[in-house]
Amino acid sequence: MKEKNSIDILKSLVSFDTTSYRSNLELVEFIKQYLKSFKIESELIYDESKTKANLYATIGPKNNGGVILSGHTDVVPVADQTWDSDPFNLIRKDDRLLGRGSADMKGFLALVLSRVPKMIEVNLSKPIHLAFSYDEEIGCVGVHRMLDIIEKKPYKPSFCIVGEPTGMEVVVGHKGKSGYNVNVRGLPCHSGHAPNGVNAINFAAKLILHISELAIDKSINGPFDYDYEIPYTTLHTGIVSGGKALNIVPDLCKFEFEIRHISKDDPNELLNKIKNYTLENLIPDMHNISKETGIYIEENVSYPGFLVSQDSQNVKYIKELLNNNIHKKVIFGSEAGLFNNRLKLPTVVCGPGSINQAHKPNEYISLNQLEKGGQFLDRLIASLNNA
Ligand SMILES: [Zn+2]
Structure with missing residues (x-):
């Protein structure tokens, strides 16, 4: 099966109930240990109560350029929703993987983590930074502390991809x-x-x-x-x-x-x-x-709202990697405006799955979307190697 590794990781990620009002520490510890197994150190940036944390890690050389892959670790509540299966146990039904956060947005996190061995193997010429936040679903609250830290880093990434579910199309704006x-x-x-x-x-x-x-x-x-x-x-x-x-x-x-x-x-x-x-x-x-x-x-x-020019270099580059010339604006919000405004980082929102399935009972991501997301990351990694 294609994407077996990312599905296994997704199953682990979904099993942590990281509803926004709960702690996400077990999940970030899991990711930290996973990265450590590839000798990659991660920085945990805690909230005041020390019950939640952002995770920031750099793969490849610590120099200018490269990309931030951004995602949130929290999910919306399942309370008052009728699910046909346990929302925190990822199951496969035909070509769908069902579980809370499968689309929004642990599917993207799983894909990124599944590519870590490849990122190491290709000997990147530009870094890939992982920026995984908490408390996104309650108004992009947690990421601010991580942006404070990233702002002070001596090196500056070239662009940022926020992997919210866009059906693997480029989103250039939201309100x-x-x-x-x-x-x-x-x-x-x-x-x-x-x-x-x-x-x-x-x-x-x-x-x-x-x-x-x-x-x-x-x-x-x-x-x-x-x-x-x-x-x-x-x-x-x-x-x-x-x-x-x-x-x-x-x-x-x-x-x-x-x-x-x-x-x-x-x-x-x-x-x-x-x-x-x-x-x-x-x-x-x-x-x-x-x-x-x-x-x-x-x-x-x-x-803040998020808006980048559809004609910008960054948008063109991502479209080329996707082999898809479509761009759109969406009704949902994300951390993209903060990366774009605070870090002055050219940003796009682009990730696997559909927002139509997010926040709902029986949330799912299709295998097809997972594969498309994986192919995109593979091309992105290859492009950062040749750059
Ligand atoms: Zn989301």
Whole structure:
């Protein structure tokens, strides 16, 4: 069977439950030991609690140039999903390998690790760096600590490939995302005295309506980027909670909203519009009844958008390796914007599997995608040897 080695590695990787809220240390230790068996040292870059770590390793000469192969080790939860098999036990069904993270994105990690012997064997003239992160799925949180370290390295890689599942096509852009917690503080009282209180739910509702109106405005007036299926910035409220009893004017309403922006838009500008709306239209009415009331907006997650020119050298080079001239922009986010913006590293997103299978029950990667991914890595390794 083709890719037997990478399938064996994938089986091991899937067996570690690295759902983002859990530790990923067992998995990174496994990878560290694996690399060590080929005499490759890896650096573990821990989070504050020391329960999670990024793994960074360099194969080949420690000089300028070469590539960073980037992937995340965490997976999304399986809770509330109905699986036909154990999500943490990779099984084969026809031409599919099923398991949590098989597509997003342990399949890519397994392929990369399966090529380590080859990377050593060919005596690379340019280095290949492995940059495996934690906490990507909760908003690209973990990778920042690794970028701090990479930034200070004396050598500079030439480019970066983020191996998120793109069906092995080159992705040159995705939207940025910012998520916000909103706390609306009202003034409680018996509902019989409703006009004497400040109803937190009512004011939250007005603000949510305003956010949805801004979303409609974006859909009509843009700006637009027609490479996207939804070619404009979107705003959306996803969670609301508030109130204790029907006969009490609620003192608190919490909600969360997000902005997914195209590169022509600035999420801070939109946030300021929302804040100004509260200052001009909501807070004065609330303060008329009580100065103790207010609306507090806090960012809870944010990662930048990602955009590289489809005509750039790097994109052309990756297309040549893929033997596929297609490029696209996608609806999902990744660490690519951070590698591109913070390290000023030409970056593409390209990896095996489909995002349509990611995050779902019975997530799978097809053998065909695994083989395509393997062939791509083989060509990449060969090109770094001749460079
Ligand atoms: Zn992913």
